[in-house]
Amino acid sequence: MELMAGVTLLLFLGVLAQWLAWRLQLPSIMLLLVFGLLAGPATGLMDPDALFGDMLPVFVSLGVAVILFEGGINLRLEELKYTGDVVRNLITVGVLVTWVSGSILAVLFLDLPLMLSVLLGAIIVVSGPTVIGPLLRHVRLPHNTDATLEWESILIDPIGALLAVLVFEVIVTTSSPAAGTTIFLLGMIRMIAAGAVLGLAGAYFLIRMIRRFWIPDFLQNPFSLALVITVFTFSNFIAEESGLLAVTVMGIVLGNQKSVALRDIIEFKEDLRVLIISLLFIILTARLRISDLTVIDPGSVVFIVLLIVLVRPAAVMLSAMGSRLHIREKLFMAFMAPRGIVAAAVSSIFALRLSQSGYPMADRLVPLTFFVIIVTVFFYSALASPLARILKIAEPRPSGFLIVGAHLLARKIGIALHDAGCRILLVDNHQANIKAARMAGLPCRLTNVFTDNIRLCGIGRLLALSPNDELNALAVLHYRKIFDHMEVFQLPPDVEQVHAEEVLPGHLRGRYLYDKRASFSYLYGRMLGNGIVKTVKLTETFKYEDFSRYYDNTDIPLFVIDSKGLVIPVTLDASVSLSPGHTLIALVAAKDGEQSPATVSRPQQPDYECKSPS
Incomplete structure (x- = not known):
C-alpha cells in the first residue's frame, strides 16, 4: 500500500x-x-x-x-x-x-x-x-x-x-x-x-x-x-x-x-x-x-x-x-x-x-x-x-497564423491580420494565388502545406481557409501535432446542415471558424459581391452594436484583438468579448464606396524564418 x-x-x-x-x-x-x-x-x-x-x-x-x-x-x-x-x-x-x-x-x-x-x-x-x-x-x-x-x-x-x-x-x-x-x-x-x-x-x-x-x-x-x-x-x-x-x-x-x-x-x-x-x-x-x-x-x-x-x-x-x-x-x-x-x-x-x-x-x-x-x-x-x-534575443510568443490558401478571401483576411501587427504566412500550390499575394505584399510560399521545410518561427496557429474541406481537415490533423488542438482552426464544411458535427467528428477536425454558415462558398460569395474585410476600434461611444447596426446587421465577426494585442479568432465553440477597447476584424457589406485594402500598409515582409539577431 x-x-x-x-x-x-x-x-x-x-x-x-x-x-x-x-x-x-x-x-x-x-x-x-x-x-x-x-x-x-x-x-x-x-x-x-x-x-x-x-x-x-x-x-x-x-x-x-x-x-x-x-x-x-x-x-x-x-x-x-x-x-x-x-x-x-x-x-x-x-x-x-x-x-x-x-x-x-x-x-x-x-x-x-x-x-x-x-x-x-x-x-x-x-x-x-x-x-x-x-x-x-x-x-x-x-x-x-x-x-x-x-x-x-x-x-x-x-x-x-x-x-x-x-x-x-x-x-x-x-x-x-x-x-x-x-x-x-x-x-x-x-x-x-x-x-x-x-x-x-x-x-x-x-x-x-x-x-x-x-x-x-x-x-x-x-x-x-x-x-x-x-x-x-x-x-x-x-x-x-x-x-x-x-x-x-x-x-x-x-x-x-x-x-x-x-x-x-x-x-x-x-x-x-x-x-x-x-x-x-x-x-x-x-x-x-x-x-x-x-x-x-x-x-x-x-x-x-x-x-x-x-x-x-x-x-x-x-x-x-x-x-x-x-x-x-x-x-x-x-x-x-x-x-x-x-x-x-x-x-x-x-x-x-x-x-x-x-x-x-x-x-x-x-x-x-x-x-x-x-x-x-x-x-x-x-x-x-x-x-x-x-539581450533582445527572445522570440515573441508564436501567435502568428499559417494560412492555408492564398485566394481572394485568404488575401483579404491576411492583409487585415498583417496590418494589425500579426505574423502570417500564406501557403498555396496555385501560382496565380501566390503571385497575387506577393503583389499585395503578403508573406507567402508556393508549396504544399504538408511539406517539412516551412519555417514557423513566430507562427503558432493554423487557419485552414482552403475551398477543399478535405484538405482543411488534413491540414488540421497535420498541424495539431505541431501546434496544439486549441490553435488549429478551419472553415465549417460547405453543407446545408444545422450541426456541422454531423459531417466531421471532433477528433478529425479543428475548431470551426466564425459561425455555422461561414463555409468557404458563403464567405467567398460575399467577397465577390460587395463584401469587404473591415477593421474597427470599439469604443464607449461606438460599440459593437453600433457597428453592426451601421452595416445593417450583415457583419460576420472574424477576429478580435484584445487590449494586449493578441488576435483571437471568432469560433463556434467559444464566445469572444466585443468590449470597448478591443479591435474587431469583420466581413461586412460595403457601404458608400468602401473597399478592402488591396495591399498591406507596410513594406513587404520576407517569409518568417528564425534568424540570429543582427
Whole structure:
C-alpha cells in the first residue's frame, strides 16, 4: 500500500508541477524541484530510496536513456551547417575547460583530494536535455542559439558520463600516472566504439524492421522502446556507461534518415519525456536530507559562483570564437549551463563505490553534486527569460497564423491580420494565388502545406481557409501535432446542415471558424459581391452594436484583438468579448464606396524564418 501511495503521489506531483508551470508561464524545472523539496526533506512525505529500493538506480538510468534517445531523434544534421563548429568546440574545448577548471576550483575551495576533485570536475561537465529542454521550450530563442544549446546538451551527457567513468577507473585501479593515462585512453576508445557501433546497429535494425513491415503499427512504439532499452543495457554491459552514447547515436540516425516514417514513435517518446523528466526531478530532490546541507559553507558557495560567472563563460567564449553567433547569443549561452539527472546518477554510483573502498571524503561527492544541480537549475531557470529579453534575443510568443490558401478571401483576411501587427504566412500550390499575394505584399510560399521545410518561427496557429474541406481537415490533423488542438482552426464544411458535427467528428477536425454558415462558398460569395474585410476600434461611444447596426446587421465577426494585442479568432465553440477597447476584424457589406485594402500598409515582409539577431 505504501508503494502504491508513493508512486501515486509522485505521478500527481509531477503532472501538477508541469500543469502549473504551463498556467503560470514558469520553467517547469523550478516547480519540479520545489515539489521535490517539499515532498522530501521538508515534509518527509516521500523517501525514494525506501520506496524503490535497489530499483531506483535502474529506473533513473533507463529514464535518462529514453530522454537522450528522444533528444537525439529530434536533432537535425542540417542545423550543424551554421552551428556545427560551435557544437564541436563546446563538446571538446568546452568540456576540457570545464573539467580542468572545475577540478582546480574543487581542490582550492572544497578541500577535496586531487583525484576526487578531478572526478567531481568530470561529473559537473554535463548539462543534459532533462534541464535544457524544458528551459528552451519556456524561453524562445533564435534558431541558431536554440539548436546549439540543444545539440550541446544531448551530446555532452554521454561524453560527461564517459569521462567520469574513466576518471573513476583510474582512481580505483592505479596510482601510476603513466598507467592511469593508458587506462584512460583505452577505456575511452572502448566506450566510444561500443556506443557508436551498437547505436548504429540498433538504428539500422529498427529501420529495416519497419521498412519491411515486420512490425505492425500497434507494436512500433513498444518495440522501439524495448529496443532502445536493450541497446542501452547491452552497450553498458560491454563498456560501462557507453549506453548513453549508444542511444544518442541511435536517436540521431533515426531522426535524420528518410526511408521510413517515424512520426508516431517520435510523438510517443515526446510524451514519455515529459513524464520521465517530471518523475526524475522530483525523485532527485526528494532524496536530499537535511544533513546534506552541511556541505554548504563559504568554500562551496565560492565554488558554485565561480562555475557560473567564470568557468562557463570562458568555455563558451573559447568555443564560439570566430563563429557566426552574435555576441548577444554568446552571452546568453555563457549563462546557460544547468546540471541535471546524469550528474546526480553518476555521482551517486561512484560515491557508493568509493565509500565502500574506503576512499577519503567520498561521502561529500553526492551532496556537493546535488548542491551544484539545485543552485544551477534555480539560477539559470530564473535568469533565462530576463536575460533573453535584456539581450533582445527572445522570440515573441508564436501567435502568428499559417494560412492555408492564398485566394481572394485568404488575401483579404491576411492583409487585415498583417496590418494589425500579426505574423502570417500564406501557403498555396496555385501560382496565380501566390503571385497575387506577393503583389499585395503578403508573406507567402508556393508549396504544399504538408511539406517539412516551412519555417514557423513566430507562427503558432493554423487557419485552414482552403475551398477543399478535405484538405482543411488534413491540414488540421497535420498541424495539431505541431501546434496544439486549441490553435488549429478551419472553415465549417460547405453543407446545408444545422450541426456541422454531423459531417466531421471532433477528433478529425479543428475548431470551426466564425459561425455555422461561414463555409468557404458563403464567405467567398460575399467577397465577390460587395463584401469587404473591415477593421474597427470599439469604443464607449461606438460599440459593437453600433457597428453592426451601421452595416445593417450583415457583419460576420472574424477576429478580435484584445487590449494586449493578441488576435483571437471568432469560433463556434467559444464566445469572444466585443468590449470597448478591443479591435474587431469583420466581413461586412460595403457601404458608400468602401473597399478592402488591396495591399498591406507596410513594406513587404520576407517569409518568417528564425534568424540570429543582427
